[in-house]
Amino acid sequence: MKTFKTYLLIAVVLLTSCNLLAQDRLNKIIESGELRVGMTGTQPPFSMKTKKGEIIGYDVDLANLLATSMELKLKIVEMPFAELIPSLNEGKIDLVISGMTITPTRNAKNAFAGPYMISGKSILTKSKVLANATNPQDINTNIKVVTLQGSTSQRFAEKHLTNVNLLLVTDYEIAINKIINNESDVMVADYPTCAYAMLKYPNSDLVVLNKPMTIEPIGIALPSNDALFVNLVDNYLESLMATGVLDMMEQKWFENPYWLLQL
Known part of the structure; x- marks a missing residue:
């Protein structure tokens, strides 16, 4: 022993x-x-x-x-x-x-x-109604949502947005363009990415949440x-x-x- x-x-x-x-x-x-x-x-x-x-x-x-x-x-x-x-x-x-x-x-x-x-989870959209969301359930409707594959945004969407049509992409530029071209209703991403899209495409009628839905380090x-x-x-x-x-x-x-x- x-x-x-x-x-x-x-x-x-x-x-x-x-x-x-x-x-x-x-x-x-x-x-x-x-x-x-x-x-x-x-x-x-x-x-x-x-x-x-x-x-x-x-x-x-x-x-x-x-x-x-x-x-x-x-x-x-x-x-x-x-x-x-x-x-x-x-x-x-x-x-x-x-x-x-x-x-x-x-x-x-x-x-x-x-x-x-x-940072925190936010959304990019053209809809002023969706941009007034304060929690995930406000956008958990029959809409098209796009986000980055393998990210926490994907897990956030899969957990909270169970009633949406979720599309996964490998590049946020692809996701942003899908919102601009009306191919998706909402992009779920960290707030800085959404803010970037607003800066880059100021004439595309894009809007984001006033406050992120989560707090993430x-x-x-x-x-x-x-x-x-x-x-x-x-x-x-x-x-x-x-x-x-x-x-x-x-x-x-x-x-x-x-x-x-x-x-």
Whole structure:
């Protein structure tokens, strides 16, 4: 029969092994000199493409700041939203910065740094009646709803909008155009995405909710077994918050429309 000391020794060995693994993975990032950040490139104003094909946005700026702070070269890896967490867990990317909401389900499998922003579920529509909604049941009628596949908006719609005709797309621009072209009645998305659509298409009769229907923290997704890496990213993120850099970035991307000229 194993003694208490034996179990204690096993526990110490396991904890030491986990710490070494975390340190080893962080060391690999440092040795490579590269920080691989996953994002969609299709979630304005978090990330989107310019006319020249360059990727810009709030999350792009944040990724650049983190990489520069860590003295690493930034490598942005673009992929559909639904592939971000699987790619992170498979080691294809080092972290995810893509307007990702911190949920209990995601946090049960992955660590998160932040939040770096507080958002909430809203809708984009042409209907002033629907835009007066105060809760999901106000729009849970026989209408066409579009949202991003693999997102918390999809889960929100599937949970609360059981009487609608739900369409899933891989790109918010597709969803926005479906509202503009009257192919869907409502787009469910985080408030910043809805606000972006209003800025970009001011003459398309688009309206959004006065207040989001939920409160959702947005953070940086990281591997669950990289405690030292999580600590490092969280410390840099806290520094950016404390110095007011994130506030300036929010003004740039969510209040100032001039960057739209690049699209």
